[in-house]
């Protein structure tokens with residue numbers, strides 16, 4: 001199919017992703033997602049923004065709910081625009097934090113996975129992640145990415161680095 005013009009994409013559902021980076025140990029706190037969109041995949045903690053909530057608050061709250069960890073001083077590094085051919089549209093703000101409180105704990109939503117920054121498990125992640133995750137986590141770059149998906153299959157992508 002022909003993808004719609006990027007400019008005509010709707011913002012859709014607003015959501016967030018949080019990546020807590022332990023710079024001293026060269027690792028990032030990922031999750032194995034147990035339910036919801038992308039169940040079974042490895043991703044960062046995150047989820048939908050509640051009405052009236054800021055995106056930063058959502059990223060912190062979802063990380064608390066999924067892992068029992070509080071991210072401190074998160075910095076926004078990017079925006080992901082996902083369009084699925086079935087009509088679902090997701091707009092995701094991506095945060096990175098280097099300080100946190102609490103010990104990651106398994107919850108009904110997620111299994112915590114401290115992962116080496118040198119061995120990001122892209123084969124178990126959403127297909128778009130290999131276009132931006134290393135650049136954000138390691139190089140602290142800022143970006144906007146737009147991706148068209150048919151279920152799990154990425155059909156097109158467009159990256160801007162700021």
Ligand SMILES: CNc1ncnc2c1ncn2[C@@H]1O[C@H](COP(=O)(O)OP(=O)(O)OP(=O)(O)O)[C@@H](O)[C@H]1O
Nearest residue numbers: 015016017036037038045046047048082092126128
């Ligand atoms: C398509 N390629 C993708 N690549 C990378 N990450 C993706 C993603 N698609 C969704 N995500 C993230 O996965 C979480 C689930 O999205 P989301 O719709 O919010 O579902 P989830 O059921 O977890 O939300 P609630 O916890 O119910 O709020 C959410 O953090 C969102 O940012």
